[in-house]
Amino acid sequence: MASLATAFGSGAMTNTIGEIEEADTIFVMGSNTTENHPVIGYRIKRAVRKGAKLIVADPRAIELCEYADVFLQLRPGTNEALLNGLAHVVIRDGLTDEEFIKERTEGYEELKAALEKYTPEYVSEITGVPAADIEKAAHLYAKAKAASFLYTMGVTQHTSGTNNVFTIANLAMLTGNLGKRGAGVNPLRGQNNVQGACDMGALPVVFTGYQPVTNDEARAKFEKAWGVPLSGKPGLTATEMVNAAGKKQLRALYIMGENPMVSDADINHAFHCLDSLDFLVVQDIFMTETAKIADVVLPAVTFAEKEGTFVNTERRVQKVNQAVKPRGQARADWEIIRDIANRLGFDWKYKKAEDVFNEIRQLTPSYAGITYGRLGVTGVHWPCPTEDHPGTPILHVGKFSRGLGKFTPIEYTPPAEEPDEEYPFTLTTGRILYHYHTGTMTRRSKGLGEIHKEEYMEINPADAEALGVAECDMVKVTSRRGEVKTKVKITDRVPKGVVFMTFHFSETAVNLLTNTACCPTAKIPELKVCTVRLEKA
Amino acid sequence: MSQVNLTINGIPVQAKAGMTILEAAKTVGIDIPTFCHDPELAKVGACRICVVEVAGARNLPAACTVPVAEGMVIQTETERVRAARKTILNLIWANHPQDCLVCEKTGSCKLQDYSYRYGVSGSIYKGQKKEIPFDDTNPFFFRDLNKCILCGKCVRKCHDINGVGAVDFMWRGFKTMVTTPFDVPIEESSCVFCGMCVDVCPVGALTPKQGLGQGRSFEVDKVFTTCPYCGCGCTLYLNVKNDKIVGVTPNFEGPINGHLCVKGRFGWDFVDSPDRLKTPLIKKGGQFVEAGWDEALDLVAEKFKEVRAQYGADALGGFSSARCTNEDNYLFQKLLRVLGTNNVDHCARL
Ligand code: SF4
Ligand code: SF4
Numbered sequence: 089m090a091s092l093a094t095a096f097g098s099g100a101m102t103n104t105i106g107e108i109e110e111a112d113t114i115f116v117m118g119s120n121t122t123e124n125h126p127v128i129g130y131r132i133k134r135a136v137r138k139g140a141k142l143i144v145a146d147p148r149a150i151e152l153c154e155y156a157d158v159f160l161q162l163r164p165g166t167n168e169a170l171l172n173g174l175a176h177v178v179i180r181d182g183l184t185d186e187e188f189i190k191e192r193t194e195g196y197e198e199l200k201a202a203l204e205k206y207t208p209e210y211v212s213e214i215t216g217v218p219a220a221d222i223e224k225a226a227h228l229y230a231k232a233k234a235a236s237f238l239y240t241m242g243v244t245q246h247t248s249g250t251n252n253v254f255t256i257a258n259l260a261m262l263t264g265n266l267g268k269r270g271a272g273v274n275p276l277r278g279q280n281n282v283q284g285a286c287d288m289g290a291l292p293v294v295f296t297g298y299q300p301v302t303n304d305e306a307r308a309k310f311e312k313a314w315g316v317p318l319s320g321k322p323g324l325t326a327t328e329m330v331n332a333a334g335k336k337q338l339r340a341l342y343i344m345g346e347n348p349m350v351s352d353a354d355i356n357h358a359f360h361c362l363d364s365l366d367f368l369v370v371q372d373i374f375m376t377e378t379a380k381i382a383d384v385v386l387p388a389v390t391f392a393e394k395e396g397t398f399v400n401t402e403r404r405v406q407k408v409n410q411a412v413k414p415r416g417q418a419r420a421d422w423e424i425i426r427d428i429a430n431r432l433g434f435d436w437k438y439k440k441a442e443d444v445f446n447e448i449r450q451l452t453p454s455y456a457g458i459t460y461g462r463l464g465v466t467g468v469h470w471p472c473p474t475e476d477h478p479g480t481p482i483l484h485v486g487k488f489s490r491g492l493g494k495f496t497p498i499e500y501t502p503p504a505e506e507p508d509e510e511y512p513f514t515l516t517t518g519r520i521l522y523h524y525h526t527g528t529m530t531r532r533s534k535g536l537g538e539i540h541k542e543e544y545m546e547i548n549p550a551d552a553e554a555l556g557v558a559e560c561d562m563v564k565v566t567s568r569r570g571e572v573k574t575k576v577k578i579t580d581r582v583p584k585g586v587v588f589m590t591f592h593f594s595e596t597a598v599n600l601l602t603n604t605a606c607c608p609t610a611k612i613p614e615l616k617v618c619t620v621r622l623e624k625a
Numbered sequence: 626m627s628q629v630n631l632t633i634n635g636i637p638v639q640a641k642a643g644m645t646i647l648e649a650a651k652t653v654g655i656d657i658p659t660f661c662h663d664p665e666l667a668k669v670g671a672c673r674i675c676v677v678e679v680a681g682a683r684n685l686p687a688a689c690t691v692p693v694a695e696g697m698v699i700q701t702e703t704e705r706v707r708a709a710r711k712t713i714l715n716l717i718w719a720n721h722p723q724d725c726l727v728c729e730k731t732g733s734c735k736l737q738d739y740s741y742r743y744g745v746s747g748s749i750y751k752g753q754k755k756e757i758p759f760d761d762t763n764p765f766f767f768r769d770l771n772k773c774i775l776c777g778k779c780v781r782k783c784h785d786i787n788g789v790g791a792v793d794f795m796w797r798g799f800k801t802m803v804t805t806p807f808d809v810p811i812e813e814s815s816c817v818f819c820g821m822c823v824d825v826c827p828v829g830a831l832t833p834k835q836g837l838g839q840g841r842s843f844e845v846d847k848v849f850t851t852c853p854y855c856g857c858g859c860t861l862y863l864n865v866k867n868d869k870i871v872g873v874t875p876n877f878e879g880p881i882n883g884h885l886c887v888k889g890r891f892g893w894d895f896v897d898s899p900d901r902l903k904t905p906l907i908k909k910g911g912q913f914v915e916a917g918w919d920e921a922l923d924l925v926a927e928k929f930k931e932v933r934a935q936y937g938a939d940a941l942g943g944f945s946s947a948r949c950t951n952e953d954n955y956l957f958q959k960l961l962r963v964l965g966t967n968n969v970d971h972c973a974r975l
Contacts, residue, residue, distance in 0.1 A: 105857065105881050126819065126886030127857050133788030155788075277856030279947040281954070282971075288954035290945035290971045296955065301967050316963045319938065323967030329942040338942050338968070340932040342925075344957055345946030346972050367928040374900050383928075384921055385913065387902035391853040392863055392870060392893070396950025398851045400858025400881065408950055411848035411863040412870060412896070416903025417918065421946075421953035424922075429960050431926035436956075444952040465849055465860060466880050521817060524854050524888060532898040535764035535834070535891045539812065 100283060102483040103236065103272030104402045104469070109135045110270035113232035115225075116152055117145040117256070118167065119240040123521040125276050125401075128238070141232065143225045145170060147516055148546070148588060149581045158225045162215040164516045164586060165503030165617040170222070171255035172500065173211030176203045177226035178262050184230075185264030192488065193261050195495035202497030214500060230263045234270035240278065254496040261493045267484040277401035279525065284399035287455070287470070288448070292323030297452035313451055334361030343370045344421055345388065347528060349377035354569050355599045371424060374528050377594050387418040394420040395441040397463070399470070402481070405458055406467035503617040507585065511567065511619035513551070514586045515601060523592035530592070543598075544577035546588040547622075552578045555622055562625040565589075567618050570600035573625050587620070631697035638693075646677060646688040646699060657701050658710065658739050660827050661776040662689040665786060665883065672776050674739065676709050677701045685709055711743050717774050718748035720755050720799075721828075728772075730829030733842035736774065757802060763812040765891045766823050766833050770802050773830040779803060779822030786884060791816035820890035824875055835894055836871035840864070847874060852889035853948065857881055859889050870896055929964065938965030945971040 108114065108131045122129030129152070136142050136155045144152050145160040145167070153159045162170050178184055179200055189196050208219035229235050237256055256273055265271040277283050289295040299306040302320055311318050324332055330348065332338035334357070341362070348358055362368060362381055370382040379385045393414045399405050414420070422444055426436045438444050442460050449455050454471035462468055462475070469479040483489070507514055522540040523530040530536045545565065547557075557563055560575050565587070574589065582588050589598040602618050627642045633650050640649035645668065650657050660672035670690035677688045680698035685706060700706065717736060725731050740746065760768040777794070780803055784790040791814045795804050805814035823831040847862035859882040864872035870893055875885050905921035906913040932940050941964055945957040954971070961969040 122817075125855055125857050126817070126888075127859055127882045127884065130787050130819075130884070134786070137785075137788070279972075280851070280853050280856060280858060281949065281951070282856055282947040284951040285945055285947045285949070285954045285971045288945075288951050289958045290954045290969055291958075292967050292970050295958075295962075301962075310962070314959065314963055317965075318962055319965055319967055321939070321967060323939075323961075323969055324942060326944055326970040326972060329944070329968055329970065332942070337940065339936050339940040340928055340942070342929075342941075342943040342957075342961075344944065344953070345948045346944045348944065348972065366932060369925050369928075373895075373902060374898070375902060379902075383908050384925055385902060385906040386921060386925075387904060390896045391850065392896045394950065396952040398853075398858060398950060400851075401856035402858075402881075404858060404881070405951075406851045406858055406860060407849065409848050409850045411846075411850060411865050412868050415897070415901050417905070418902065419918070421949050422956045425953070425956040425960050427918075427922050428925055428929075429956075429963070431922055432929060432960075432964065434963060438956075441950070441952045444955055448951065448955050465876060465878065467858075467860075522887060524892075529853070529895040530888065530892055532895040532900055533892040534894055535818075536888065538764040539818070 100483070101272070101274040101276070101402045102266060103270070103274055104404075104481045105131065105400075107270050107272075107482075108132060108236055108238070109138070109140075111135060111140055111232070111234050111236040112270070113141040113143065113228050113235040115143045115145070115229055115235060115237045117237070117239040119238055119276055120146070120148070120150045120152075120518060121238065121240075121276070122151045124240065124278065124519050126521065128276060132238075141228045143228055145225075147583065147586055149583075157228060158221050160215075160217045160221055160225060161583060162217050164514050166215040166500070167252045168255045168498050169206070169211050169214040169500035170217060171252070171259055172203055172206035172498065173208055173215070173217075173222045174226040174229065175199075175255070175259050175262055176206040176211070177208060177223050178230045178259070179203060181223075181227070181230075183227065184262050188264030188266075189262065192267075193493040193495060195497075199258060199262075199495040199497050202499070206500075229259070229265075232265075234268055235260075235263065235265045236270060236272055236274060237265070238274045238276055240276040251498040251501070254498050257493075258495050258498075261495060266488075266493070267482065267486060269482065272482070275401070278519075280400070281398040283401060283403060284397065284405075287399055287452075292325055295451070296448060297454045299452075310451065313447075330358050330361045333365050336364060339365060340367040341365055341369075343368070343372075343378060343382075344425075345372055347372075347376040347378045347525070349381065349594075354602060355597055356570050371421060372528075373418070374532065376528055386424055387416060388421050388424065389414045389418045393418070396420075396422070397445065397460075400467075403469050403483075404467040405455070405463065405470060407460065407463045505568075505617065505619045507619050511621050512585070513620050513622055515565070515567070515598075515618050515620045516586060516588050517591055517598050517602065518588065519592065520590050523590065525592070527592035527594070542595075543574045543589060543593045545574045546579050546582045547576050548580060548582050548584045548586070549578050550584050551587075551622075552576065555624055557624050564623045564625040565601060565620050566623070567601035567620045569602070572597060572600050587622070629693050629695050629697075631693055631695070631699065633699045634701055640693045642693070644693050646679075646686075646691050646693055646697075647675060649693045650688065650699075650701060655701055657688045658735070658742070659689055660735055660774060661778060663778050663782070663825055666778065666781045667785065669777065669781075672713070672774070674710055674713050676706060678703050678706050707743060710739070711745055714740055714743060714745040715748045715750060718745065719750040719752050720771075721774070722754075722769075722771050723747065728829040729767075729832040729837060731841060732844075734829060735827035753799065755799075755802075760811070761834070762810045763816075763818070764834065765818045765820065765887070766831055768811065769830055769832075770804065771830075772828050773803055774828055775801055775803065776827060777803070778825040778827070779831065782821040782825055782884075783816075787817070787819055787821055789815050789817055789819075792822065818887040818891065819884060820887065821884045824884065824890075833872060833891070835891065836864070839869070839871040840866035845871060849876070852885065854888040854892065855886075859885050861885060861889055863893070870894070933964060939968060941966050942968035943970075945969060947971050 144156040371386040457472040670687040676685035845864040
């Protein structure tokens with residue numbers, strides 16, 4: 089979320105899930121909300137029934153399109169061009185919020201100049217979206233009293249991921265859609281505690297609450313609290329660590345609750361790299377594909393067997409309570425980490441999860457006012473600096489965290505791979521309703537496993553006919569990096585030339601195919617777009 | 626909003642103008658029975674079990690639809706009211722299977738509760754019984770439409786709250802039933818198995834498959850927690866009996882949801898999957914061998930020390946987890962950092 093942080097000084101959802109129903113216009117980009125964030129999907133549909141306008145931008149004709157006033161079916165990987173086009177129309181047609189721009193932002197003139205060439209006609213050529221629809225969407229968004237922008241991985245999993253988010257922030261600031269109810273720039277987090285993991289400093293460049301490791305003051309504070317000297321050198325990202333392992337620069341790796349052998353782009357490469365490690369320890373609840381290649385596997389408990397907190401996509405810190413005893417000899421992750429630390433010569437005395445939380449509060453200003461006792465059944469939104477502070481459901485009211493909001497002009501850059509004769513199809517990836525991430529949990533749930541047992545690659549009827557494949561036939565999908573075989577589902581949800589697969593199924597591991605080319609700032613691999621060749625198998 | 630003064634069962638009540646009699650009664654702790662009412666849904670007044678006596682009114686109005694008015698005098702449990710409710714219960718029992726002993730709903734069934742409250746033990750009417758085949762084809766819930774009392778809450782939830790509209794009323798009169806268009810199996814309909822319909826069904830027509838026969842509603846402990854799947858962060862109650870999860874109840878008051886999706890509602894059984902890792906494992910000669918905690922943790926610590934001594938702290942790294950708690954993540958990054966490296970990340974990017 090580097091770009092939101094640059095634009096406003098904070099990278100989280102600016103408004104709440106409940107407020108979505110208060111928006112006059114809802115703009116959903118790259119988010120198949122009804123499948124990936126179902127309860128938010130319910131709210132969007134309800135809002136539309138109550139009269140809100142809906143704009144959907146996605147390469148696939150997802151369910152929400154049926155409810156949309158405008159559906160922008162853009163070519164995969166062209167988000168920022170589309171958003172530039174919308175911003176161009178907003179400025180051209182005088183729909184900007186002049187007061188907001190003047191009082192609360194900087195960099196407007198540069199942005200205006202950069203957007204000049206993004207006429208609807210030019211953008212239409214790049215994105216494949218009709219110019220008239222670009223204009224209609226821009227008007228619906230800009231004329232709303234409050235417009236909410238929702239987006240997810242469809243926006244960030246690109247080489248241009250960070251830039252895409254800048255273009256969203258630009259559009260929201262141009263129209264004054266920040267710091268008020270029902271508006272905002274709202275990234276929907278995929279996994280249950282992505283927000284919390286970021287807040288807790290499970291990132292190579294920051295401590296808890298986004299305090300930079302390169303900042304001397306922040307480092308001094310943590311050194312004092314933890315009683316050891318700390319490194320001020322930014323660490324490696326996950327993708328970089330995998331590569332460093334391949335080059336023998338990284339020797340030992342500790343993986344907790346992640347399955348990069350299914351979720352990482354280009355699995356063959358990841359396997360080679362992780363296999364080069366001197367020592368790999370994996371801590372998980374199941375024998376995942378990644379655990380299989382470990383030297384030591386440590387059994388952890390599930391959410392139902394432990395206490396702690398999760399933070400949802402709207403920055404709400406909520407309680408997790410232990411319902412049943414740990415299964416087998418499994419232990420809570422934090423207990424295992426504590427016991428390792430104590431074997432490494434530290435003296436960690438935490439007896440319960442709450443002891444850890446209290447230390448987090450002391451070191452993290454945005455969490456300082458949150459206690460286990462306060463969380464109750466509704467939770468508290470950070471920032472919450474003191475115990476009598478009510479929490480902050482809406483960010484940037486009156487003022488951005490960084491002071492003035494910053495416009496950042498962005499030029500369109502094409503995806504790293506574009507279709508050619510050898511690899512004529514664009515493969516895009518995502519999730520479906522019944523499964524979650526690499527499927528380790530959902531596929532071990534009886535009902536979920538049963539209702540959706542295997543991968544079906546979505547393909548357009550015209551493409552299927554040209555290939556001579558029928559529903560449920562097998563095809564071989566080949567990219568520059570690998571190949572998998574999968575059944576097909578023929579549907580006009582996907583346009584011609586585009587196919588869609590999920591990454592829930594390790595036996596048809598789509599990430600054998602995907603590209604490790606990364607967005608240079610956020611280091612997110614371009615999972616959403618790679619090119620492939622299809623053959624009947 | 627302006628206030629309205631009225632009395633219910635002799636108790637003076639100050640209600641907000643526009644409230645229904647049902648809502649006003651609730652504010653002073655008076656419970657009026659309902660089948661078809663749900664605070665989240667449009668008021669339909671279909672089941673009539675909530676009728677009350679209003680002084681000066683000729684008939685018995687439905688408390689769930691009639692708004693309060695200044696000076697109203699209301700009685701909620703007079704003989705006339707009780708007789709009307711008994712008649713309704715008798716009519717329902719006329720074609721409702723009497724298998725409460727094995728019905729999963731016993732203990733949280735409104736039909737049972739009100740029959741007990743009004744002393745109705747079956748039907749005085751003898752008539753035709755419905756014979757709709759029991760449906761167990763989908764993986765998540767049973768549909769026993771012979772038990773359906775046609776309150777329509779599932780239909781309204783599915784249309785108005787979820788927005789899917791997978792089920793609706795079909796046929797008329799005695800044949801009326803709630804089902805999918807053309808009565809296709811529900812897994813072939815647009816149903817997304819959110820379970821909203823199951824959660825509002827007042828009787829045993831819709832019941833979850835998981836936990837069948839494993840605990841009555843009054844035997845379970847309800848433990849508040851947060852869904853482990855997506856970033857919406859719905860809260861819910863795990864229903865626990867004898868250290869086993871037997872079901873899930875949504876947090877209807879929850880600010881995010883009120884209702885869940887299929888994963889949170891029905892996807893919790895991975896907790897007791899036979900595939901769970903039960904002991905630490907150490908790879909020896911290419912094979913995993915079970916180990917004790919001390920042996921495994923000693924080995925991990927020793928290897929970390931070795932690598933750090935030989936190659937420096939930046940030869941260590943860790944992937945933390947977007948699925949673990951804050952407390953887990955905090956200690957994880959702290960461990961790597963106190964060891965001298967900032968090589969810590971998680972897969973938020975993925
Ligand atoms: S499970 Fe959900 S979608 Fe399916 S019929 Fe019930 S309410 Fe409708
Ligand atoms: S119940 Fe569904 S929508 Fe709610 S948090 Fe869980 S997975 Fe997400």
